[in-house]
Amino acid sequence: MAVLPSPAIELITGLEPIAGAGLAINVAYLALDRFRYRRRIEPVAEEKCVLNDEQDAFEGFHDLDPVKELKWLARRVSSKDYVPRGRAAAAYRYGFRKHQDIFFAGSAASMCAFTVATGVALSVGRWEWAHFLTISPFPGVLFYACLASMIIPVGVVLAGRRCANWGRERIEHCTNQVAISLGNLAKQAQPPVGVERREPLPPAPRPAGSRPLTAEEASRLAAELAQRRREHRDS
Amino acid sequence: MDLESYRDKIRLAARERAGAPIYNGSPDHAAIIVEELFLSANSHVRLLSGDLNARVYGAPGVVRRAREFLSHSNHDLRILLERETYSPSHPLIEEMAGQRNVKIAVMPQSIRDALKYHFMTADEDCFRFEPEKELHVAVAAFGDRPTTGNLNEIFETIWDLSEQRPVAAFAE
Numbered sequence: 001m002a003v004l005p006s007p008a009i010e011l012i013t014g015l016e017p018i019a020g021a022g023l024a025i026n027v028a029y030l031a032l033d034r035f036r037y038r039r040r041i042e043p044v045a046e047e048k049c050v051l052n053d054e055q056d057a058f059e060g061f062h063d064l065d066p067v068k069e070l071k072w073l074a075r076r077v078s079s080k081d082y083v084p085r086g087r088a089a090a091a092y093r094y095g096f097r098k099h100q101d102i103f104f105a106g107s108a109a110s111m112c113a114f115t116v117a118t119g120v121a122l123s124v125g126r127w128e129w130a131h132f133l134t135i136s137p138f139p140g141v142l143f144y145a146c147l148a149s150m151i152i153p154v155g156v157v158l159a160g161r162r163c164a165n166w167g168r169e170r171i172e173h174c175t176n177q178v179a180i181s182l183g184n185l186a187k188q189a190q191p192p193v194g195v196e197r198r199e200p201l202p203p204a205p206r207p208a209g210s211r212p213l214t215a216e217e218a219s220r221l222a223a224e225l226a227q228r229r230r231e232h233r234d235s
Numbered sequence: 236m237d238l239e240s241y242r243d244k245i246r247l248a249a250r251e252r253a254g255a256p257i258y259n260g261s262p263d264h265a266a267i268i269v270e271e272l273f274l275s276a277n278s279h280v281r282l283l284s285g286d287l288n289a290r291v292y293g294a295p296g297v298v299r300r301a302r303e304f305l306s307h308s309n310h311d312l313r314i315l316l317e318r319e320t321y322s323p324s325h326p327l328i329e330e331m332a333g334q335r336n337v338k339i340a341v342m343p344q345s346i347r348d349a350l351k352y353h354f355m356t357a358d359e360d361c362f363r364f365e366p367e368k369e370l371h372v373a374v375a376a377f378g379d380r381p382t383t384g385n386l387n388e389i390f391e392t393i394w395d396l397s398e399q400r401p402v403a404a405f406a407e
Contacts, residue, residue: 050260050372058366175258182374183256185352186364187382191392192349198392 011139012119015146019115022149026109029153030102037160038096041167045073048175058185066174066181073167073174088166091159101156108149115142238263245271245375252360252378259363259373266294268363268375269355273300275377276357280304281390283315284353285368293326302330311336315394317347331402340397356383356390 029035049070051061061067068082079093095101121127122134132138191197213221241264248257249271259265269291273280284292291297304310312331319341331337342350354364362383363375376382 048258048260051370176256179256179258179374182258182364182366182372183376183379183382185366186354186362186374186376187385189352189354189364189385189389191389192346192351194349195346195392195396197388198395 009119009122009134011134012115012142013123014119015115015139015142016119018143018146018150019112019119022146023109023112023116025150025153026105026112029105029156030109035101035157035160037101037164037167038099040164041073041092041171042075044168045070045171046076048171048178049074049076058181061181064178064181066177069170070174070178073171084170086166088163092163092167095156095159096163101160104156105153108152112146112149115146238267242267248375249275249361249377254360254376254379256374256376256379259375260371262288262290262371265291265363265371265373266297268373270294270296270300271377272355272357272361272363272375273297273304275361276304276310278310278358280310280312280355280357281315281387282313282355283390283393284355285317286320287314287316287325287327289322289325295326298326298330301327305331305334305336308336311338313337313390313394314339315390315397316341317350319400334402337402338399339402340394340399342393342397346393346396350393354386354390356386359383359387362386 033039049067068077069084071077072079072082072084075097079097083089083093118127118130118133122130133142245257245267248255257268259268282292287293301312305312312334314337316339331339351368352364352366353368354362356362360380360383361375361377362379363373364382364386365371365373
């Protein structure tokens with residue numbers, strides 16, 4: 001077993017604190033539900049996408065932008081067919097929509113774990129194949145990789161929160177837009193085909209010689225009626 | 236959105252009466268809106284339905300609100316149905332059995348075949364409208380007079396062409 005000179009090993013074992021911290025942060029990111037940002041958007045959007053593609057609330061329903069956006073958020077359509085505009089949409093698309101964040105955190109955690117394990121292995125005279133890591137530029141590469149593994153999850157968490165808020169706002173907005181479209185349908189609804197709409201009833205004709213009540217007469221009449229009601233109730 | 240948040244949203248809309256359309260995508264949400272329509276109505280409730288989906292119209296909250304609405308003698312509920320294919324033990328039907336201010340009519344086959352939508356209105360300014368009767372997607376609004384007026388006119392048109400049935404016959 002070849003034992004390396006200690007300064008060379010120390011280059012790797014010296015990375016243990018930063019690699020350990022990177023490992024802890026990324027494992028926490030992977031393990032905790034609070035960091036599953038896609039789950040805060042996708043099921044909510046799915047709940048609103050109550051129609052299948054075959055079901056039309058009305059002609060052209062599925063071509064409405066809010067409907068397409070809801071479907072995109074629910075991952076019913078791919079980014080080839082529709083992509084919402086804006087930075088938050090791009091961040092969600094490239095950072096979270098296909099679990100890219102989980103892939104990154106998994107890779108970073110693996111790399112940090114490997115760095116820790118290699119440091120220990122080399123210091124106890126194992127893993128001879130890993131000796132190349134003690135030669136420049138690998139210790140430097142590992143250092144910056146571990147540093148990035150520690151820092152980037154913080155940025156991912158901040159971006160994830162913003163994306164989750166953006167997603168909720170977009171779902172609310174799209175739902176309201178769909179409601180407006182449906183409301184217009186209600187406004188324009190017609191009786192079923194073949195049924196003539198009934199003429200609106202004309203106002204009841206006023207008896208000959210009568211005139212509208214003045215405000216004073218109306219209030220006197222209302223007071224009189226209220227008095228009669230009270231009397232009737234008391235009796 | 237959970238049911239309680241949705242209920243709060245509907246209550247707020249009913250109180251504000253601003254006429255803003257509210258999306259409705261599930262039977263549970265539909266039941267909340269129907270409850271609120273009964274609560275908001277001061278005199279008339281018109282209901283055009285297939286066969287009174289028990290998940291919506293049989294929900295305990297809806298039945299309770301309907302009972303409260305019907306307890307005023309000057310309130311009136313008219314129900315226009317496509318079919319009579321529901322259970323006699325339907326909670327809302329049972330509730331209405333002894334009420335005088337309820338009228339039920341069944342529309343003719345020709346209208347049923349041509350009818351695409353269902354709706355419910357409360358007085359002259361609140362409604363819930365399902366554009367496709369086979370789906371649960373709907374929109375509701377509180378304080379929208381023009382749309383409610385249109386739906387009420389359609390209701391009256393179909394009502395005139397439909398056959399009224401005694402309420403007691405439905406509960407047997």
